[in-house]
Amino acid sequence: MVKEFNILITGVGGQGVILMSELLGKAAVTDGLRVRGSEILGMAVRGGSVTSAIRIGDEVYGPLIPTGKCNALVGMEPSEALRNIAYLSKSSRVILNTAVTIPFTVSIGESTYPSLEEMLAKLGKASDMIIQLDAAQLAQEAGNRLTTNIVMLGALFGTGQLPIKIATIKESIQARFPAKVAPVNIKAFDLGYETCQQAVK
Amino acid sequence: MKELTVSSDAPGQRLFVLGNEAIARGAIEAGVQIAAAYPGTPSSEILETLAGVAKELDMYVEWSTNEKVAFEVALAASICGVRAMASMKHVGVNVAHDPLMTASYIGAKGGLVLLSADDPSAWSSQNEQDNRYIAEQGYIPVLEPSSVQEAKEMMADAFKLSEQFGQLFMLRSVTRIGHARSDITLGEISRERRKGQFIKDRTRLVYTPREARINKPLMLERFEKIKKAVNTLPYNQLKLASGAKLGIIACGLSYSYALEAVNWLGIKDKVSILKIGTPHPLPEELVIKLLTSVKEVLVAEELDPFVELHVKAIVGERNMPVKIHGEDLLTRIGELSTRKVTEAIAKLTKTKTPVDFANIDKLEQETAPLLPWRPPALCPGCPHRASHYAVRVASRRVARDYGKEIEPIYPGDIGCYALGYNPPQEASDTIICMGGSFGIASGLARVVDAPIVAHLGDSTFFHAGIPPLVNAVYNKANITMVIMDNSATAMTGFQPHPGTGYTAMGEETVLLKPEEIARACGVKFVEVVDPFNLKEATETIEKAIRFEGPAVVVSRRLCAIIEQREKKKRKEEVIPYRVDQSKCNEKCNACIELLGCPAIIKEGTKTVIDSSLCTGCGVCAQVCPYKAIVLE
Ligand SMILES: Cc1ncc(C[n+]2csc(CCOP(=O)(O)OP(=O)(O)O)c2C)c(N)n1
Numbered sequence: 001m002v003k004e005f006n007i008l009i010t011g012v013g014g015q016g017v018i019l020m021s022e023l024l025g026k027a028a029v030t031d032g033l034r035v036r037g038s039e040i041l042g043m044a045v046r047g048g049s050v051t052s053a054i055r056i057g058d059e060v061y062g063p064l065i066p067t068g069k070c071n072a073l074v075g076m077e078p079s080e081a082l083r084n085i086a087y088l089s090k091s092s093r094v095i096l097n098t099a100v101t102i103p104f105t106v107s108i109g110e111s112t113y114p115s116l117e118e119m120l121a122k123l124g125k126a127s128d129m130i131i132q133l134d135a136a137q138l139a140q141e142a143g144n145r146l147t148t149n150i151v152m153l154g155a156l157f158g159t160g161q162l163p164i165k166i167a168t169i170k171e172s173i174q175a176r177f178p179a180k181v182a183p184v185n186i187k188a189f190d191l192g193y194e195t196c197q198q199a200v201k
Numbered sequence: 202m203k204e205l206t207v208s209s210d211a212p213g214q215r216l217f218v219l220g221n222e223a224i225a226r227g228a229i230e231a232g233v234q235i236a237a238a239y240p241g242t243p244s245s246e247i248l249e250t251l252a253g254v255a256k257e258l259d260m261y262v263e264w265s266t267n268e269k270v271a272f273e274v275a276l277a278a279s280i281c282g283v284r285a286m287a288s289m290k291h292v293g294v295n296v297a298h299d300p301l302m303t304a305s306y307i308g309a310k311g312g313l314v315l316l317s318a319d320d321p322s323a324w325s326s327q328n329e330q331d332n333r334y335i336a337e338q339g340y341i342p343v344l345e346p347s348s349v350q351e352a353k354e355m356m357a358d359a360f361k362l363s364e365q366f367g368q369l370f371m372l373r374s375v376t377r378i379g380h381a382r383s384d385i386t387l388g389e390i391s392r393e394r395r396k397g398q399f400i401k402d403r404t405r406l407v408y409t410p411r412e413a414r415i416n417k418p419l420m421l422e423r424f425e426k427i428k429k430a431v432n433t434l435p436y437n438q439l440k441l442a443s444g445a446k447l448g449i450i451a452c453g454l455s456y457s458y459a460l461e462a463v464n465w466l467g468i469k470d471k472v473s474i475l476k477i478g479t480p481h482p483l484p485e486e487l488v489i490k491l492l493t494s495v496k497e498v499l500v501a502e503e504l505d506p507f508v509e510l511h512v513k514a515i516v517g518e519r520n521m522p523v524k525i526h527g528e529d530l531l532t533r534i535g536e537l538s539t540r541k542v543t544e545a546i547a548k549l550t551k552t553k554t555p556v557d558f559a560n561i562d563k564l565e566q567e568t569a570p571l572l573p574w575r576p577p578a579l580c581p582g583c584p585h586r587a588s589h590y591a592v593r594v595a596s597r598r599v600a601r602d603y604g605k606e607i608e609p610i611y612p613g614d615i616g617c618y619a620l621g622y623n624p625p626q627e628a629s630d631t632i633i634c635m636g637g638s639f640g641i642a643s644g645l646a647r648v649v650d651a652p653i654v655a656h657l658g659d660s661t662f663f664h665a666g667i668p669p670l671v672n673a674v675y676n677k678a679n680i681t682m683v684i685m686d687n688s689a690t691a692m693t694g695f696q697p698h699p700g701t702g703y704t705a706m707g708e709e710t711v712l713l714k715p716e717e718i719a720r721a722c723g724v725k726f727v728e729v730v731d732p733f734n735l736k737e738a739t740e741t742i743e744k745a746i747r748f749e750g751p752a753v754v755v756s757r758r759l760c761a762i763i764e765q766r767e768k769k770k771r772k773e774e775v776i777p778y779r780v781d782q783s784k785c786n787e788k789c790n791a792c793i794e795l796l797g798c799p800a801i802i803k804e805g806t807k808t809v810i811d812s813s814l815c816t817g818c819g820v821c822a823q824v825c826p827y828k829a830i831v832l833e
């Protein structure tokens with residue numbers, strides 16, 4: 001029985017955050033697990049911050065992850081991961097795509113973007129386990145940059161913590177994409193998975 | 202095996218869905234025949250889901266021009282004995298308010314359900330009004346779900362209850378229901394399809410003062426019956442813990458937070474909990490049972506202290522020795538969370554919180570100054586960006602003639618173009634409600650001496666822009682009204698509207714043109730421009746502003762997102778622009794500071810265009826003083 005496992009996916013509109021949570025949710029249901037989740041839709045097309053929560057387990061009721069109770073945070077963009085630091089605890093796993101997306105407010109001089117070191121230092125204060133990867137690079141290796149989110153999904157499973165079976169999530173990836181691009185996505189998943197497994201060791 | 206969907210006739214099967222899909226499924230299970238809505242976050246996916254299966258399930262589904270009409274369409278079906286619903290965001294109910302208040306006098310024949318999607322925290326809204334107060338004003342019973350599964354069940358039941366008691370019901374959803382995801386268990390689908398029958402009944406349907414006086418007492422009678430019945434509805438549940446001093450009354454989604462909070466604090470068996478699924482009317486018998494068994498009560502509910510006030514009234518009326526807490530420990534601002542409820546209960550029970558929240562807050566506060574500001578922005582290639590630019594240049598030119606210090610005023614409206622209120626466009630001086638731009642402009646024209654250039658979108662024009670346009674003509678307001686026509690209700694998800702030529706169910710229909718409506722309304726200056734031709738657009742808008750009397754400019758270009766999708770379908774290539782570094786004066790930054798297109802970025806001191814984002818609209822090339830922006 002799974003009591004409570006909380007996954008928070010953070011990123012920027014257009015990075016495929018919602019698709020990741022749909023895949024996770026479907027797979028969890030297939031495995032007979034209870035799932036709750038929530039996201040802010042609507043602004044996703046227009047480059048704003050996007051977060052999506054997926055919560056699995058029999059003691060989960062609300063759609064939102066309580067402060068400090070995130071088990072795994074998937075950061076599609078470092079500053080967006082940092083924005084959600086309040087959900088982390090020392091034992092949270094943070095899986096971080098190190099590729100930054102600089103908002104236009106920086107170009108017009110309305111805000112500044114921190115260095116990766118600064119961001120990692122802050123995240124390190126909240127959590128003891130930060131796994132960094134260049135997901136876009138791995139996606140390229142898999143054969144398509146657009147699979148960055150699937151690389152990150154693979155990395156999430158690479159932590160070895162998820163209550164969902166790997167075969168099930170792969171099935172839901174397979175079912176979600178047209179036959180032509182499904183293999184690239186599976187490859188992307190495997191690359192993310194292996195990279196994370198290496199890092200965890 | 203066929204894939205399971207929201208229209209599958211597969212009772213007992215589990216499906217992972219968005220809350221709004223679950224609500225639509227509830228309506229499908231109830232055999233709803235008529236569904237009407239106007240889009241609005243967080244409600245739009247309900248009608249979208251129904252529209253997708255309407256033909257297969259023999260339902261009629263429409264996007265109405267606004268919420269008032271949507272509700273009237275549903276009301277008419279109910280009058281004729283057919284199950285019907287209208288769904289809308291919370292502020293949409295304001296638009297439907299007029300028929301709503303009298304609908305309650307009429308009562309329901311075919312089950313009639315109004316779905317109000319409230320938005321605590323105003324994630325995508327102009328306010329966070331609590332629509333339970335509107336329901337109370339109209340004696341409309343309210344169901345408020347605690348989970349996505351319950352939202353589906355309540356929606357299905359609401360139609361039955363509505364018929365059983367002959368009264369219209371409201372389902373109050375919130376963002377974290379409609380935009381939550383969950384597994385749900387499917388129920389049976391009713392295949393009953395009724396033929397509508399209009400029975401002439403003056404006393405029930407023709408509201409002169411006589412009928413108002415006849416029907417109000419009947420409505421109150423119906424409401425009294427509902428008041429009794431809610432005590433035994435499964436949505437209200439009382440769990441008394443023996444010896445408990447603290448009771449929690451948790452309404453709707455707050456119940457899920459309360460459950461998590463008592464588990465987290467490890468005091469599950471030490472507090473009594475009353476789950477409320479009908480905040481209006483309250484299950485008074487259950488409330489009294491709880492009140493007589495505890496010393497203190499915490500009321501958890503989202504937004505205003507609605508349940509709290511009613512509970513306090515019960516306590517006051519009966520002089521009960523119970524202290525009621527609610528907004529003193531929680532808040533009427535923003536949505537609730539497990540944390541907020543946990544802290545409130547911890548305080549009342551003098552329990553230590555399971556997590557050191559202060560520490561987390563400290564870390565969060567230290568982090569805040571590091572974070573870049575990432576507001577949603579107009580997409581690359583968005584036509585609104587060009588329209589805003591043209592409006593501002595034209596308005597400033599005219600303002601100079603008014604005097605040195607005079608600034609043009611830009612009454613704005615609600616739609617994607619509102620995203621241009623941020624720098625660098627700063628294109629809106631007021632944003633209040635749909636259609637508000639034109640009305641506000643008419644008022645401003647009476648009291649200030651400056652160019653007044655209002656703008657709204659095409660969907661907004663049909664929704665609430667025509668009456669204020671007529672007003673400007675009738676009352677001779679000297680204002681300029683720009684209609685930013687992108688052939689979509691883009692902000693809420695690209696829904697069709699009367700200016701797009703097709704309906705919710707995908708059928709072709711007449712395509713109404715705002716310029717023809719403006720002319721028919723008596724506007725003497727009406728021009729149509731293409732915003733991507735900046736020079737022409739600016740000159741035309743300038744003429745419109747200089748025109749004595751109300752003037753209309755329709756700025757027409759398809760939404761860039763739709764345009765890109767269509768190009769992809771047609772396998773047409775997008776040719777991006779690039780910055781010719783040999784011509785670019787790196788310090789000028791005009792393209793960035795005037796337009797703020799997300800595709801134009803600084804790489805060190807260099808200005809470059811991200812070719813993966815650029816749509817090739819060419820607007821930046823027109824503002825570059827060095828002619829440094831060229832086609833790839
Ligand atoms: C009364 C009311 N109903 C619905 C909404 C939700 N809403 C916000 S923007 C918008 C659409 C605006 O469409 P349009 O004016 O065509 O502008 P676009 O987003 O296409 O640029 C809607 C329906 C609202 N804010 N108020």
Ligand code: SF4
Nearest residue numbers: 580583617691760761
């Ligand atoms: S969705 Fe369309 S109208 Fe809205 S900002 Fe993007 S391009 Fe502009």
Ligand code: SF4
Nearest residue numbers: 582798815818819821
């Ligand atoms: S042409 Fe210029 S303004 Fe248009 S999308 Fe490309 S970079 Fe943006």
